[in-house]
Amino acid sequence: MKPDYLIVGSGLSALVFGSLMAKSGKKVQVLEAHEYPGGFGHTFTMAKKYKFNAQLHYVWDCGEGQTVNRVLKKLNLEKDVTFERYDPNGFDHMRMLGYSLDIPSESQELIRRLADLFPKDADRIHKFILEVQKTSEGLQKLSPPLIPTELFQHFGQVSCALKYLNSTLQDVFDKFKLPQEAQTLLALQWPDFLLPPNRLSFYAWVILFTGYQKGAFYPTKHFEYVIDSLVKIIEENGGEILFNHEVTNFLVTNNKVIGVQAKDAIANQIREFIAETIICNMDPKKAAQIIGAEKFSQRVRQRLNYDYSPSNYMVYCVVKDIDLRDYGFGKWNTFHTGHRDLNEAFNLMYEQHDFSNPSFAITTPTLMTEEQRDCPEGCQIIEFLTVANYDYFKHLRDTDKKAYNQKKEEILDFILDAAEKNYIPNLRKYIVFKITGSPTTNERFCWCPQGNSYGSNLTPRNMGIGRLNHKTSLKNFYFCNASSGYPGFAATFWTGAILYQRLSGDLILGNS
Structure with a gap:
């Protein structure tokens, strides 16, 4: 019997989507080119005794009632997959020549610490941090699914967020005339984006910075256990994950994707897989190149024209x-x-x-x-x-x-x-x-094109209204990865859960 959902790739958003669908009674099949599940979240072993996670270091949105917690509750995993909170008095320690700043969870305490370092600029710093908080609240209301009454009730925050649609972090630093050293301390977690202030979307910085302020976390049993727990949900509910299966072709008939062809690296043969619906966790641009860009609508082609991080x-x-x-x-x-x-x-x-x-x-x-x-x-x-x-x-x-x-x-x-x-x-x-x-x-x-770490580059151009989403213009075919949602642990949980919510009608997150 062909599966209800064939998922191409086992990155975190795909595993979240697949586990939710499997738990709901749908038949799920996952094809993974690698020998491990999890994409950038996978864990590898060296010298038979040392384990390292490929890319994940710390995560956010894992507290009670937040995105990750709500998904885990839906899967009955919230008591088993737990998280340790980083020190709220300083979850990020910023160090540069002559200056040291520990970023606290409380914004007022952050303002106080920065004002102590830069007393002449205390007023500018205060206004900047308040603007960050206001922008964060506006972005939360603008995240799908949009609720018109919420937008109206929080018009001030929403309008504050919208005015920075095309702004870099540097643009906003300059607007508030922050001293250079304060800018560097506030943006020093730039490796989380792999972009400097003059290239990084202000939206991307605000989302991550305020997300960690609300709680920075690390999995109690490490990231491997999180990935394995999602895989287990899929398998215990009748689904399967086939490793060493690289998808090399998509089968398209009358504007409808009906299946894929994949190279089985172990058997060294091409196999064909058919399903009711295809979920693409592969890089969308790469998938579109395999399918043929001309098969997509002009609007989707425009959204696929992103540069990699x-x-x-x-x-x-x-x-x-x-x-x-x-x-x-x-x-x-x-x-x-x-x-x-x-x-x-x-x-x-x-x-x-x-x-x-x-x-x-x-x-x-x-x-x-x-x-x-x-x-x-x-x-x-x-x-x-x-x-x-x-x-x-x-x-x-x-x-x-x-x-x-x-x-x-x-x-x-x-x-x-x-x-x-x-x-x-x-x-x-x-x-x-x-x-x-x-x-x-x-x-x-x-398996990331050009070695990119976050899918599409987190510049204002890629973070705006025209950002790619799950819609592909092809029937029975949906994108579900960092470039069609957002990168990072919590964001990929959100991406997988939102797609599940839209295809199943089962409300988990609401406006989150």
Whole structure:
């Protein structure tokens, strides 16, 4: 019997959609090109004893009554899949030469801390933070499904949000004339977007910044358990996930997608899969290229004309005979920059490939939860993340593998130099395992075109009214991924749940 829903890809939004549909009694089948489920949320094991999550570091919207919690309740998982909250007194630790700021959950406390650092600019800072909160409230009311009465009742917040439709974060910094150092401290979690203030959509920054203020979280049993729990719901309710199945063609008849062809990497053969409805978790632009762009409406083709987000460079390390808590690490992330201006820092690393004075994120997943370990007793994990240019790394990898590996090592050394100078003296001597990942690693293991980390680029152009959604103009065919929703853990939960809600009529989120 053919499934009700054939899902191409097992990224987080697809697993949320699939688990909700399976739980509701629908027959679900998932095809995944990789050997692991979860997309960028998948966990891999190295040296048979160290586990690392590919990309996720911390998440938001997981508190009681929020998006993730409501979905988990619908799946009866809320008591099993739980989360540890980051320190609300400072969930992000911002560090730059001469300045230090811990971002608290309370906006008034954030205003006070910034005013202490920049007393002459206290009034501007106060007005900026209040504008951020007002914009956040307006964006919540503008998120689907729109409720006209809510828009009218919150007209002030909605109109505040709408005026920044085409604004970058830098535009708003400039409007409020914030001092450069305050701008850098507030935008220092730029690795969460892989864009600097002068390219990043103000909307994207507000959504994430205020989302984390309401609660930054880490899964009690790590991200692998979240992914495995969603997979289990699908399988326990009669669905299946077929790994090592790369979809190579979509079967289209009379403007209707009826199935796909997929290469079974284990059996080394092409198989055909037919279903009532096809859900595409594959990158929409890539899927459209396979199907043929001409088969889509002009409006959808315009929305598919997005540019990809930049890619990243990752360092996964295991340390032994040291407790990172003794060096200022704990239930928070640390963001470091050697530059006063993040736009300049980004340009040097992304455009000029100069990492001699890097700006990067540090995360310590083994300090977030005590329930389960991702490494042996006595060890801890520390990870570093920064931006990297896909075209540059691909060219190196294709033309000079030795130069490619040397560049990865060079960046690693610059990051470790900065870490040793500013945070952990002699860090290198405690490292018992390390592995680096480049943009081409992303492309190879996460199947993301051009190694992109977030699907479509989070610029004002891609975050506006014309952003792609689940609608494809083809019958029985829907997009469901970061580029047709929004990137990030909570946002992909929302994307999968909203599509489930629209196709099933079962209201979970309402206006959220």
